Every structure is written in structure tokens, then in C-alpha cells.
Amino acid sequence: MPLTINRRIALLLFVIAAIYLFLSFQLPNYPYAPIDADVIPKGLGILMIILSIFLFFSKAIETEAEKEKRNIPKKELLVLLAVFAMIFLYILLFEIIGFVIMTSVFIFFCSWFLGYTKWKSNIIVSILFPLGMYAIFVFALGISLPRGILPI
Amino acid sequence: MNAFDGMITGFQVALSWEGILFVLIGVIVGTLIGMMPGLGPISAIAIMIPITYGMDPAPALVMMAGVYYGAVFGGSTSSILLNAPGISGTVATAFDGYPMAQQGKAGKALAIAAIASFFGGTVSVIMLMLLAPALSSVAISFGPPAYFALMLMGLTAISSLSEGSTIKAMIAAVAGVMVVTIGIDPQTGTQRFTFGNVNLFDGFDFLIIALGLFAIAEVCMLVLNRKNRSLSDDQKLGSLKVTRADLKEMSGPMTRQSFVGFILGVLPGAGATIASFISYIFEKRISKNPEEFGKGSIKGLAAPESSNNAATSGAFVPLLSLGIPGSGTTAVMLGAFLVLGVQPGPLLMTDRPEIFWGIIASMYLGNIFLLILNLPLIPYLAKILSIPRPLLISLVIMFSLIGVYSISFNVFDLYMLLVFGALGFAMRVFSFPAPPFILAFILGGMMEQAFRQSMTISNGNLAIFVDSPLPLSLILIAFFSLVIPGLLKWRSRRKLAKM
Numbered sequence: 287m288p289l290t291i292n293r294r295i296a297l298l299l300f301v302i303a304a305i306y307l308f309l310s311f312q313l314p315n316y317p318y319a320p321i322d323a324d325v326i327p328k329g330l331g332i333l334m335i336i337l338s339i340f341l342f343f344s345k346a347i348e349t350e351a352e353k354e355k356r357n358i359p360k361k362e363l364l365v366l367l368a369v370f371a372m373i374f375l376y377i378l379l380f381e382i383i384g385f386v387i388m389t390s391v392f393i394f395f396c397s398w399f400l401g402y403t404k405w406k407s408n409i410i411v412s413i414l415f416p417l418g419m420y421a422i423f424v425f426a427l428g429i430s431l432p433r434g435i436l437p438i
Numbered sequence: 439m440n441a442f443d444g445m446i447t448g449f450q451v452a453l454s455w456e457g458i459l460f461v462l463i464g465v466i467v468g469t470l471i472g473m474m475p476g477l478g479p480i481s482a483i484a485i486m487i488p489i490t491y492g493m494d495p496a497p498a499l500v501m502m503a504g505v506y507y508g509a510v511f512g513g514s515t516s517s518i519l520l521n522a523p524g525i526s527g528t529v530a531t532a533f534d535g536y537p538m539a540q541q542g543k544a545g546k547a548l549a550i551a552a553i554a555s556f557f558g559g560t561v562s563v564i565m566l567m568l569l570a571p572a573l574s575s576v577a578i579s580f581g582p583p584a585y586f587a588l589m590l591m592g593l594t595a596i597s598s599l600s601e602g603s604t605i606k607a608m609i610a611a612v613a614g615v616m617v618v619t620i621g622i623d624p625q626t627g628t629q630r631f632t633f634g635n636v637n638l639f640d641g642f643d644f645l646i647i648a649l650g651l652f653a654i655a656e657v658c659m660l661v662l663n664r665k666n667r668s669l670s671d672d673q674k675l676g677s678l679k680v681t682r683a684d685l686k687e688m689s690g691p692m693t694r695q696s697f698v699g700f701i702l703g704v705l706p707g708a709g710a711t712i713a714s715f716i717s718y719i720f721e722k723r724i725s726k727n728p729e730e731f732g733k734g735s736i737k738g739l740a741a742p743e744s745s746n747n748a749a750t751s752g753a754f755v756p757l758l759s760l761g762i763p764g765s766g767t768t769a770v771m772l773g774a775f776l777v778l779g780v781q782p783g784p785l786l787m788t789d790r791p792e793i794f795w796g797i798i799a800s801m802y803l804g805n806i807f808l809l810i811l812n813l814p815l816i817p818y819l820a821k822i823l824s825i826p827r828p829l830l831i832s833l834v835i836m837f838s839l840i841g842v843y844s845i846s847f848n849v850f851d852l853y854m855l856l857v858f859g860a861l862g863f864a865m866r867v868f869s870f871p872a873p874p875f876i877l878a879f880i881l882g883g884m885m886e887q888a889f890r891q892s893m894t895i896s897n898g899n900l901a902i903f904v905d906s907p908l909p910l911s912l913i914l915i916a917f918f919s920l921v922i923p924g925l926l927k928w929r930s931r932r933k934l935a936k937m
Contacts, residue, residue: 295868299609306616309631316626321893323628326886327619330612337609346603352869362662366863369661370856373835377852393832400664400828411829419840427491429844 291356296342303338307331365400372396384434389416441571447791448799456497461800464501465807468508469515470822474830475522476660477653479509480876481834483770484648487777488841495778496792500800502774503754506767507559507801510710510750511808514551514743515820519544519675527710527746530718534731534738541734545676545817546684550736551743552812553680554692558744559805561696562703562751567798569704570787573759574794577784582895583902585762586888587912589881592756592764594916595707596874604920606870614878615885617642625890637850642858644773646851647879649838650858651865651872657834658863664827675817688740691721699745703752706764707919710746710753717745751801758782758794762881766873769880 310327372392380388394412402408423429451457464486471482482505490498513524518535531551538547580588597607620631621641632638695717702713721741722731731738753768761783763769775782780793787794811819842855865872896902904910 291868306631313630314628316628319626319890319894320898321890323623323626323630326889327616327630330616330619334609334612334616337605337612340605341609344603344605346605352602355869356867358662358867366658366661369658369831369835370860373839373856374853376839377849377856381849389836393829393836396832396835397826397828400661400831402826402828404826408829411833415833415836419836422489423840423844427489427844429488429491430847431840431843 290348292344292346292348293342296338299338299341300335303331303334307335368399369396372399380434381432382434384436385431386416386420386436387434389419441567444571444787444791444795445567445799448795448797451496451792451796452500452800452803456494457500457796457800458803460497460501461504461804462807464504465508465511465804465811468505468510469512469808469811469819471505472509472512473515473524473819473822475516475520475524476656476663477834478525478656479506479513479527479767480648480770480873481653481656482506482509483767483774484645484653485834485837485841487645487774488844490774490778491844493778495780495790496796498778499775499780499793500796502771503797503800504804506771507747507750507804508808510746511552511555511559511812513746514555515548515812515816516823518547518551519820519823525710527714527749528742529711530714530742531739531746533718533742534733534735537732537734538739542674542676543734544674545678546680547734547739548675548816548820549678549680549813550684550688550739552809552816553685554688554740554743555747555812556805556809557692558696558699558746558748559751559808560802561693561744562700562748563798563801563805565697565700566751566754566801570755570759570794570798573755574784574787577760580760580784580908582888582891583906583909584912586885586892587903587909587916588760588762589885589888591912591916591919592706592762593874593878593881593885595705595919596765596877598707598920602869602871607874610865610870610872611874611878614875615882617647618879618882619886624887637848641883642854643842643845643851644770644876644880645777645845646842646854647858648770648773648876649841650855651862651876653834653838654855654859655862655866655872657831657838658859659866660827660831660834664831675820678813678816684736687736691717691737691741692744695721695741695745696748699748700752702745703749704755704764706756706762708749709765709767710749713749714742714746717741754797754801758786758797759784761786763877766876769873769877772880 307328310324310331313324313327316322372395376388376392390412393415394408397408420431423431452461467486468482471477472479483502486502486505490502509525510527513528514531514535516522516524517528517532518539521532521536523529523532535547535551538544593611597611598604618641620638622629622639698717698720699713702708702716718738718741721737722728725731725737753764756762756764757768757771761781763772772782780790838855839852842851862872892902903913
């Protein structure tokens with residue numbers, strides 16, 4: 287029996303469901319409720335295990351369109367990872383350095399990295415967008431965004 | 439309050455300066471985001487939710503509704519011009535819309551789509567206005583068992599109707615409920631799956647899930663497809679003129695499919711996408727010259743366009759009168775209600791008539807605005823399709839991050855947004871549908887409460903779900919909705935394959 291992609295996903299889901307089920311059995315008891323907090327999680331865990339078994343043995347063959355979706359060149363996956371890394375850095379730093387500066391930097395570099403070559407419009411957008419959003423959120427909606435090292 | 443008085447209340451909201459302004463903002467934003475291939479109505483609604491914080495609920499929800507039907511309206515533009523559907527509800531629009539554009543009749547195709555959308559939307563609002571109050575007054579007597587059964591029905595329906603494998607859709611739905619069990623259980627105070635992490639005590643806010651699973655995941659797909667063509671500056675739209683003969687030709691499909699679309703929109707699980715496909719096949723089957731379909735037929739364009747817009751307003755029937763979403767998109771709409779402290783359901787009509795009727799009344803107005811936006815203004819609006827993909831990607835990422843940050847000011851939630859973004863991307867890559875996940879996430883908490891309340895009423899006896907006719911019949915429908923649409927889907931796919 288070949289280990290198709292759906293089978294691998296089914297195995298992964300089975301493991302996740304087993305861990306979830308195990309954790310559900312660890313939940314503490316609460317004596318005063320007819321249906322305690324652990325009933326639904328246990329049911330869900332069992333249901334997921336059944337579904338993963340169904341998926342494992344399902345006869346559905348992957349369609350061409352589905353295969354096509356899965357077929358991502360390595361280089362593109364690296365690009366995607368880089369974008370995630372940039373978002374990660376943004377989250378890490380934006381409370382310290384501040385919303386306006388970090389957002390400007392992010393929009394400029396992310397757009398440039400993904401192949402936007404028009405420098406001037408990139409600079410204009412990456413300065414105006416954060417300022418506009420900051421103005422809307424802080425002054426119009428009263429939601430404060432991190433100021434960071436800027437005095438405003 | 440009868441429907442007539444109700445509509446007077448509604449129009450007082452919709453025609454106030456605030457109402458008009460926010461309907462306009464809603465439909466413009468909806469149209470623009472809906473046009474963008476890859477960004478769907480769920481992302482559009484989720485991105486706009488933070489803007490509504492602190493707003494008065496009535497205008498805020500009028501705006502959010504506008505975003506939703508505006509996105510469905512706008513999705514047709516990119517289907518016609520680029521053959522890249524703006525949203526999944528307008529896939530069928532491209533079948534005949536794109537061939538028309540290739541024949542140099544893009545302007546005419548856009549105009550026909552706009553008229554058909556307007557017609558479908560308006561007919562559907564009239565039916566919404568009549569049906570929603572009636573359903574509300576029936577639903578007011580529903581107890582927890584009936585509610586549990588209703589939600590179960592919604593969940594099974596979307597699993598069975600979503601694209602691709604039903605098992606995968608059910609796995610997505612179960613995973614959605616699993617995620618909602620994380621946090622402190624509201625009935626007993628037990629911590630579930632929090633691992634002692636304070637950030638998890640309240641569970642995940644639905645906006646993290648909606649923006650991660652949709653906006654961020656859609657951005658990932660955009661990154662992969664960033665080199666696909668966008669609208670070139672020199673593309674000519676051609677004349678927007680629709681002749682009387684064209685109108686006559688489209689009047690039949692438009693009228694029929696508005697009703698079909700509305701009914702499919704009301705039913706749980708179906709929604710705009712399925713409605714548009716069914717309407718397309720319907721019209722092709724009854725047409726005297728079916729060979730014209732796919733080659734730029736006016737009928738083939740008008741049918742899905744009136745149907746998907748009718749389905750969108752139809753989806754508001756269960757949302758407003760039962761408080762139960764029937765699709766991923768209306769689930770996020772329900773989230774938008776809850777964020778503003780409004781609980782949709784049978785009590786909404788009597789407790790908050792200005793919201794219930796305001797939304798319905800605003801849809802008349804919104805459809806007129808959309809007709810204006812999509813007819814005379816479409817050449818200017820379509821310019822947004824030439825926005826460079828890399829810039830669009832960065833901006834959507836920023837909107838999502840700001841949106842999540844502004845609910846909790848907690849950086850932990852931003853990391854979770856990334857996690858759910860990666861999950862949503864993986865689901866797309868491995869063909870797991872995301873709408874059942876978000877619907878299950880929103881319904882999951884409500885379902886668990888309804889289930890446990892029923893159990894408390896019956897002292898732990900499961901028979902409460904089959905003792906009275908209403909929950910029993912709903913559970914039976916839920917069961918059959920897993921079986922029958924599977925068969926229908928199989929048949930329609932065979933038919934599509936033959937076409």
C-alpha cells in the first residue's frame with residue numbers, strides 16, 4: 287500500500303487526535319455539571335481518529351488539479367518562508383521601534399523583495415500608508431498603536 | 439411590529455447621513471477587495487472588523503453587510519476582465535464573461551453582470567424582507583435542543599457541499615471545533631488545553647482565525663502567483679451599452695435565477711458559489727441553443743451573476759432570524775455582530791429593530807450604489823486591478839496584523855495569526871477546505887453550550903434530541919444533508935465534465 291500524500295496527512299491527523307484525546311482524559315473533574323468539560327473534547331478526539339482512519343483508507347485518487355496545487359517549486363517556498371520571516375521580525379520589533387517606522391520598513395522591503403521595482407511609488411506608499419493607518423486608528427478610532435522611538 | 443413599520447424604522451437608519459455614508463463605504467471597500475483575485479469576502483469582512491470598534495452597531499453592521507454583498511458584486515469584474523475570479527462565487531461568471539471580453543465586448547459584459555447582479559440582489563432583498571421576520575417569530579420558541587440540531591445541520595451541510603472531498607471538509611470542521619475548546623470552559627471554569635499559558639485562557643479570538651486562515655493564507659497564494667498578469671493599462675473595455683434586445687435576452691435567466699439563488703442562499707451550506715454553478719447549469723439545460731454557452735452567451739453571464747448576488751442576501755435570512763450562520767462567510771459576519779455586542783437571532787427583530795430592519799433596508803440602497811459603482815464608474819474602478827501584486831501583498835499583511843493587534847494589544851496573538859496563516863496555506867495546498875473550519879470554530883462554542891444546556895435540562899438523557907419533532911427532524915435533515923448533496927455534487931460534476 288503506497289504512502290500517498292493523503293495517507294501521510296491521515297497519519298499526522300491520527301497522531302494529533304491521539305494527543306488531543308490523551309490530554310482530554312487528563313482534564314480535571316467538576317462534580318456539579320451533568321456534562322463535564324471533558325465530554326465534548328473526548329468526543330471530538332474520537333471523531334477525529336475515525337475521520338483520519340477514513341481518510342487513510344479512502345479510495346479517492348488525487349485529481350490532477352489537486353496535484354498541481356501541491357506542486358510548489360522549492361524556490362517559491364523559500365520566498366514564502368522569507369516573507370514569513372519578515373512578518374516574524376516585524377512582530378518581534380514593532381512594539382519596541384514603533385508602528386510607523388516598522389510598517390514603512392516592512393512595506394518597502396517586502397514589496398521590493400517580491401519584485402516591485404518602482405522605487406518612487408514604493409517609497410511614497412510605504413510612508414503614506416503607515417501614517418494614514420496611524421492617523422485613522424489613533425485619532426479617529428482611539429485605538430493606540432505603539433509609538434516606539436518616534437515622539438508622536 | 440409588522441414588516442411595513444419595520445421597513446420604516448429600517449429606512450430611517452439606512453437613509454440617515456450616517457447610514458448612507460457607511461453603506462457607501464461598505465460597498466466600495468467590498469467591491470474593491472472582491473475584485474482582487476485571491477482575496478475573498480471573508481478576508482474583506484475580517485479586515486474591516488477592526489474599523490468598527492467603538493462604532494454605533496447599526497451603521498457599523500450596515501457597513502459590514504455592504505462589504506459582503508459588495509465583494510460578491512465586485513468579484514465579477516476580475517472574472518470578466520482577467521479570467522481570474524475575484525471570489526469563488528464568480529467562477530461561473532468567467533465561463534461566458536471572459537469570452538465576451540476577448541471578443542472586445544468587455545464593457546458590455548461588465549454592464550450585463552452589473553445589471554444582473556443588481557436585479558438578483560434587489561429581488562432577494564425583497565424576499566429577505568418578507569421571510570426573515572416570519573422565521574424570527576417561529577424561531578423564538580426554539581429551545582437549546584432545537585438550536586443544537588440547527589447548528590449541527592449547518593455544519594454538516596457546509597461539509598457536504600464544500601468543494602472536493604467530504605471527509606476532508608469534515609476533518610476541517612472537527613479541527614475547527616477542537617481549536618475552540620482551547621481556553622477556560624465557560625460552564626465549569628476548567629482550563630482546557632491551555633498548558634497554563636495565560637494568553638490561551640480566553641481561547642483564540644475569531645478574528646485571529648479568520649484573518650490567518652483566509653487573509654494571510656490568501657496572501658501566501660498571491661505570493662506564489664505574484665507573476666500572474668494583472669490588468670494592463672492599455673486594455674480597452676469597449677462600450678458599456680446594453681441594447682434593448684440584450685435586456686430582453688437576459689430577463690428570463692435573471693428572473694428565474696434570482697429565485698434559485700435566494701433559495702440556495704437561505705439553505706445552510708450552499709451559498710453564492712454553489713448557487714452560481716447550479717444556475718449556470720440550469721440555464722444551459724433549458725436553453726434552446728446550449729452550444730452558445732461558454733462562448734460569450736448573455737444568458738450564461740446573467741444567470742450566475744443574478745444567482746450569486748441573490749444567494750448573498752438570502753444568506754442573511756438564517757443569520758438575522760436564527761443567529762446561525764450557514765456558510766464560512768456568514769460565520770465571519772456573525773463574528774462582526776458579536777464584536778459589536780449584538781447577538782443575532784429571533785430576539786434581534788424585537789430587541790434591536792433598528793439593526794434588523796436597518797440592515798435589510800440598507801441593502802436596497804447598497805444595491806443601487808453598487809449599480810452606479812459598477813456601471814458608469816467601472817472603467818475607473820477597474821484600475822485597481824493594475825495595482826502591483828507585491829504592493830498588494832505587503833498591504834494586506836499589514837491590514838491583518840493591525841487588525842489582530844487592535845483587538846488585544848497582545849503580541850502573542852500576532853504570532854498565532856502567523857501560525858493560523860501557515861495552517862490555512864497548508865490546507866489550501868493539500869486541498870482541505872477552509873470555510874468549514876471557520877464555521878465550525880464560530881458554531882463550535884455555541885454548539886457545545888447548547889448541547890450541555892440541553893443535557894442539563896434532560897438530566898443527561900440524550901433522548902431530548904429525538905423526543906420532540908423539531909430537533910428530531912432537524913437532525914434527520916442534518917444526516918440527509920450529508921448524503922444527498924454528495925450525490926448531487928457527483929452528478930453535477932459529471933455534467934460539468936461533459937460540457
